[in-house]
Amino acid sequence: MKGVVFNLLEDAVVREHGLLAWDSLLELAGLEGSYTSLGSYPDSEVIRLVDAASTALGITPGEVLRWFGRSAIPLLHERYELFFSPHKTAQSFVASINDIIHPEVRKLYAGAGCPHFHFHDLEDGRTGLAYQSPRRMCRLAHGFIEGAADHYGNRVEIEHLSCMLEGHPVCRIALDWSH
Template sequence: MKGVVFDMLRDMVEERYGLEGWDAVLEDADSDGLYVSTQTYPDEELVALVSSAVKVTGLEAAVLLKAFGEYMAGELYQRFPDFFDAADDLIQFLISVDRIVHMEVRKLYPDAALPTFEYQQSSPAELLMNYRSPRKMCMLAEGLIVGSSRHFETPVAIEHSPCMHDGADHCGLKVRLLEQ
């Protein structure tokens, strides 16, 4: 996992739980907390930090990962607005993630281990995203969708079935745009 993800997790925890909260996460995870945004770190390091953040915040892991995804969407917009601005709407943006955004990330970071998405659009207001990743961070992906929906001012409902945590080979994230 790229260091930029660790930086964003730190920023979220510090913003919501203060520097003391982040220090408690680092202490519990036995981490020095020093990350270079362009460097790659073992997935186990992020898992340890998330597990420690669960203890410090009292949130369930799925809730914490979803909140982190929502936070990341805002941070990604601040750092890479062109990806968001190139899309006319939320559905177009979501479809661009695997086809454009991840392609550009791989140009910058050839060693990046990114999830993959397959898409099925049954109507202009509904998109099925089949998520695959050995990390099984589908709740992070769900949070990124919700955070992106806020950016596009488009409320959504997400149905999450099947799920890799229940033995499936992928997670189905059906995104339905809600009328405002």
């Protein structure tokens, strides 16, 4: 995983809980915590941080990932406003992930392993999202979508229809932007 993800996690923790919380999290996870944005680090390190936060806060790892995704959007906007400025709605922004944002991420951070999202219309009018990644962090994607909705002042209802964590080959998520 790219160091920029660790930097975002550190900034989100420090912004909401203070520097001592980040240091405590690193200690609980048994990590050094010296991450550079362009560096690559084992996925296991972010998993250890998420698990440590889960233990410290008494919430599930999925809830930690969801919080992180939602909290990261304002930080991403501060750093990469050019990804956000062409869009007027969260729905438009989220739909640009594969075609605009992830290719740019790969240019900025060589070797970045971005997840793949497939969007399609569902019969009930919602947007279907198929999420596929070897990291299986669909809850992080869920938080990013909520954060994008917050950023653009939109509302979205998110329903997980199936999940890789439950043995499915892909996560299937329904997004209802009609609220």
